[in-house]
Amino acid sequence: MNPCIRAVVRTASHYGVEVAGISEGYEGLIRGDMRELTPRSVGGILQRGGTILQTARSDYFRTDKGQREAIRQMNEKEIEGLIVIGGDGSLHGAHALANKNVKVIGVPASIDNDIWGTNMSIGVDTALNTILVAIDNLRDTASSHNRAFLVEVMGRGCGYLAAMAGIIGGAEMILLPEVDTSVEEAAGVIEAAYTRGKNHSIIVIAEGAEIGAQDLKMKLDEMDVGFRTRVTILGHIQRGGRPTAFDRLLATRLGVKAVESLAEGISGEMVGLRGSKIELVPLEKVVSKNRTVNLEYYEMARMLAF
Amino acid sequence: MNPCIRAVVRTASHYGVEVAGISEGYEGLIRGDMRELTPRSVGGILQRGGTILQTARSDYFRTDKGQREAIRQMNEKEIEGLIVIGGDGSLHGAHALANKNVKVIGVPASIDNDIWGTNMSIGVDTALNTILVAIDNLRDTASSHNRAFLVEVMGRGCGYLAAMAGIIGGAEMILLPEVDTSVEEAAGVIEAAYTRGKNHSIIVIAEGAEIGAQDLKMKLDEMDVGFRTRVTILGHIQRGGRPTAFDRLLATRLGVKAVESLAEGISGEMVGLRGSKIELVPLEKVVSKNRTVNLEYYEMARMLAF
Amino acid sequence: MNPCIRAVVRTASHYGVEVAGISEGYEGLIRGDMRELTPRSVGGILQRGGTILQTARSDYFRTDKGQREAIRQMNEKEIEGLIVIGGDGSLHGAHALANKNVKVIGVPASIDNDIWGTNMSIGVDTALNTILVAIDNLRDTASSHNRAFLVEVMGRGCGYLAAMAGIIGGAEMILLPEVDTSVEEAAGVIEAAYTRGKNHSIIVIAEGAEIGAQDLKMKLDEMDVGFRTRVTILGHIQRGGRPTAFDRLLATRLGVKAVESLAEGISGEMVGLRGSKIELVPLEKVVSKNRTVNLEYYEMARMLAF
Amino acid sequence: MNPCIRAVVRTASHYGVEVAGISEGYEGLIRGDMRELTPRSVGGILQRGGTILQTARSDYFRTDKGQREAIRQMNEKEIEGLIVIGGDGSLHGAHALANKNVKVIGVPASIDNDIWGTNMSIGVDTALNTILVAIDNLRDTASSHNRAFLVEVMGRGCGYLAAMAGIIGGAEMILLPEVDTSVEEAAGVIEAAYTRGKNHSIIVIAEGAEIGAQDLKMKLDEMDVGFRTRVTILGHIQRGGRPTAFDRLLATRLGVKAVESLAEGISGEMVGLRGSKIELVPLEKVVSKNRTVNLEYYEMARMLAF
Secondary structure, three states, X not given: OHHHHXXXXXXXXXXOOOEEEEOOHHHHHHHOOEEEEOOHHHOOOOOOOOOOOOOOOOOHHHOHHHHHHHHHHHHHOOOOOEEEEEOHHHHXXXXXXXXOOOOEEEEEEOOOOOOOOOOOOEOHHHHHHHHHHHHHHHHHHHHHHOEEEEEEEOOOOOOHHHHXXXXXXXXXXXXXXXXXXXXXXXXXXXXXXXXXXXXXXXXXXEOOOOOOHHHHHHHHHHHOOOOEEEEEEOHHHHHOOOOOHHHHHHHHHHHHXXXXXXXXXXXXXXXXXXXXXXXXXXXXXHHHOOOOOOHHHHHHHHHHOO | OHHHHHHHHHHHHHOOOOEEEEOOHHHHHHHOOEEEXXXXXXXXXXXXXXXXXXXXXXXXXXXXXXXXXXXXXXXXXXXXXXXXXXXXXXXXHHHHHHHOOOOEEEEEEOOOOOOOOOOOOEOHHHHHHHHHHHHHHHHHHHHHHOEEEEEEEOOOOOOXXXXXXXXXXXXXXXXXXXXXXXXXXXXXXXXXXXXXXXXXXXXXXXXXXXXXXHXXXXXXXXXXXXXXXXXXXXXXXXXXXXXXXXXXXXXXXXXXXXXXXXHOOOOOEEEEEEOOEEEEEEHHHHHHOOOOOOHHHHHHHHHHOO | OHHHHHHHHHHHHHOOOXXXXXXXXXXXXXXXXXXXXXXXXXXXXXXXXXXXXXXXXXXXXXXXXXXXXXXXXXXXXXOOOEEEEEOHHHHHHHHHHHHOXXXXXXXXXXXXXXXXXXXXXXXXXXXXXXXXXXXXXXXXXXXXXOEXXXXXXXXXXXXXXXXXXXXXXXXXXXXXXXXXXOHHHHHHHHHHHHHOOOOEEEEEEEXXXXXXXHHHHHHHHHHOOOOEEEEEEOHHHHHOOOOOHHHHHXXXXXXXXXXXXXXXXXXXXXXXXXOOEEEEEEHHHHHHOOOOOOHHHHHHHHHHOO | OHHHHHHHHHHHHHOOXXXXXXXXXXXXXXXXXXXXXXXXXXXXXXXXXXXXXXXXXXXXXXXXXXXXHHHHHHHHOOOOOEEEEEOHHHHHHHHHHHHOOOOEEEEEEOOOXXXXXXOOOEXXXXXXXXXXXXXXHHHHHHHHHOEEXXXXXXOOOOOHHHHHHHHHHOOOEEEOOOOOOOHHHHHHHHHHHHHOOOOEEEEEEEOOOOXXXXXXXXXXXXXXXXXXXXXXXXXXXXXXXOOOHHHHHHHHHHHHHHXXXXXXXXXXXXXXXXXXXXXXXXXXXXXXXXXXXXXXXXXXXXXXXX
């Protein structure tokens, strides 16, 4: 998110608008925990993973009372508009504030790529490249060791990362929250690869798939599919790391557009990548829809697996 | 290009079509230097930079006689259709063959991103990430050493890489083929950064800019702009490296679409990324237009520099 | 191992000795599955993880009969000496052959760094850098999310990787096979970090530690240590990846020395890194001793944790 | 250097000693520009390139008067001992202070690895890995493009980086400050590689070699050696980047030993890596000797080139 914060601050400065950074999201907003961000104070943050503003969940903010406190703080501190960078929960909050006449623009950031209204959210490309390095490493030794590798990646409700990692990492099989796959089916695909003479097999499993990596391993080992199985659970290493070029550019463009929209008096919208353009989408729509992975990609992965 | 070759071969196999890989481009086509590519033979190439098929320039192919030889070889070897992956020169050749009734589909690959008709060409994202790591490294020590760094990147006619690297690398200034910038202007910007108290300055220079990195260094040193200057010329390291997630996905989608188009009897077109979709663009148009960088990005970089 | 194979082949060529590469280790030796390796055929393998010669375990080779077959194949193929690159099992095999008058030199390769007689084995430095990137990624977001991360790394009998990763990754705590640590003790350290105001905590756990990452997570969650816990299991991604500079240099020096030793008629020894020199150590000693991690490093990690 | 700073601060804290960080080296010492460093304030710096303390050269400090001012500041601020992390110039300064009865310990940090008394200086391994990635990238496309690549790396007086990069990057030829090589000789080697049928050639050139990369290119192009030539000048990107595992461990061990030595009342020594141990070496010796690359490595590179 840092490249986005930098873009917001410097664009605002360009338009003569002052910016305060709020620590720990809505939690910090309620506490009034904010500090001025100047073009200088966002120097040198482009390459850092994570965010210079801490993040936190706030249950209190979900209540009317919490939101009232947040709005009171904004008035007290003379905050005229809010840019909310985050995932589904954050955007729901933004939508709630907009409904209470706060000027607010949302920016989608979620490595699951589960936000409706934008092709890509901030963080997805970086996460995908991290996964890719991991899978490439597995392939290096896979061919030496005659093994099936089960790789668990993020994605509770949306299998975007798993599907893409499967295509470009050359997986034998992908398990998604969006597609029911039985253990028998998985075992069949892996055993077929073994029989076909492949010297390794990679299975990418989304966190939200019906069966987890550890469970699948146990069942495959019982069934004996030819390969010995090994598990990798990437976990939160997918959330960090040096932001990629794509992520930095996306974050920058979204940040610039968010400030410009707010400056034009627009509110209640999210900035999103549509085709190759940054456009506005009503938060109303964003929060009322679920985004799942395009199953064409799932089919493509199957076609390319060998 | 390897992920594209893999996608072509495996998609073709899916549709029951045989594929031969031609070594060294048109040069190899004229010589009939080709070998069967099977789904197995393109295993394990996803993560490799460069191409498993060598590349070469062919002056002979630019002549009618050369093209006649190429077509003769295709007939002899019973090649029914051709997929050409490459930059401007390769696509001109593809267009010429299409005009002689060869079934051909072009796939854009050029790290300069100078091909009209596609938002992104294969190789651009990988090159941009390589540049980014280099600039991040410079920034690590830039803040320790009070220096101005002149970084020369690829881009003879199109400053896309330089402009993007400038935005997301946090450059003070960008020199492009598309924009005239005098040495005095450059010196002014760098000196202003020094006066403003910055502890470093990064200037990204496209290969095709009016003034090269070495020349600029000499002139800046004569003028004394406050910072000591240092030059980095990345050169061909931008062409190699593990393909990024974006590049692998783009290459895969373009390869799939190229095969499907050829299978449907389509010819004389290039597959390109338009918005978020892969679409066809007539080679006629592709070869008759030049693509330069969108100057909005140049302005964005100036706004964000500090 | 590829840089070592390259060094062996080219050094041998320099001395006018022919080299055959044996696929799948002793298994391949028994089958006589070998092919000539020339200086040219080991070009372009320096940067590849894994090995161009497949690896495999061979139970048959552990028997006298298996070893007799292997020696028969060597005589048949006129192999005068053997260089064995591998871990504990491979070196035991090498020792057994040496006892049967086969000329053999061992080269230590094991990412666990559990081989006695060498400061470092091939693969350790690359694995350690892979772990480090993972931990750095965790730290990026750790500071945003108030979490404790449990990271499981390789090391069944020797906690070298875990200890080193703990020191240079800034872990709160390290669990090793060599040191008994109770769940209560671990919980105490993590809770103390939470109370002290740290916004994250990293615990590195060797595969061979008494308690595994998943188990520890479950117990910590029951006990409530302040932080929410998350698990990363790196698994076999530690075995692959582009070999680092250190590993390539070590592998090269060991390979050169192995060939030179064999050429001088030396046998039954392992080449190892002692101080900054490559020296010979009797295989007899290597296979009869176990190497564990120097506990000074464990103490150092504790001192530096904060 | 950041891992070293962290180790110094946390070790000192362990022994109950307070630490002040001095900005911009001796320049800052003279100005009394220092701030307290606590275990907490060095959290999260392990993975950052460069140094959190700025660096600067100080001509004034080389004079007796400058040194007198520095010592006066130390007395005023009640600094009882000094740890100097740096290269040749910094260690000369440390030696001068030691001669004036200041308690001082030196820590070698110089990417050229030109400091006598230590096998490796801080920064060398990170620089070498950066160079390696660059050369690997060149090799990816080298095999596609029939080119000779001239790569200029750091090393004014000591060709360590060039020699090592040459061995482990698979260079055809290495030009060092320590070895006279004529243009004709270089041209001969490259032409021979072309004639032998190689599809690329890599030449690594130390900054301090008699002939620079740009000059060599011009001369080779005039002579026509078969390959087309391309230049890469890495420049200061070698100084930055995430510190590698080796560098972090070395920096940590040196930092710990420096504090412990100072605490034991030792002064006028440098901590260095000797074999696999951290030992003390008199600064007197360190500053009176020059370290050059071990020419055995140069010979090894020649033997392995093909």
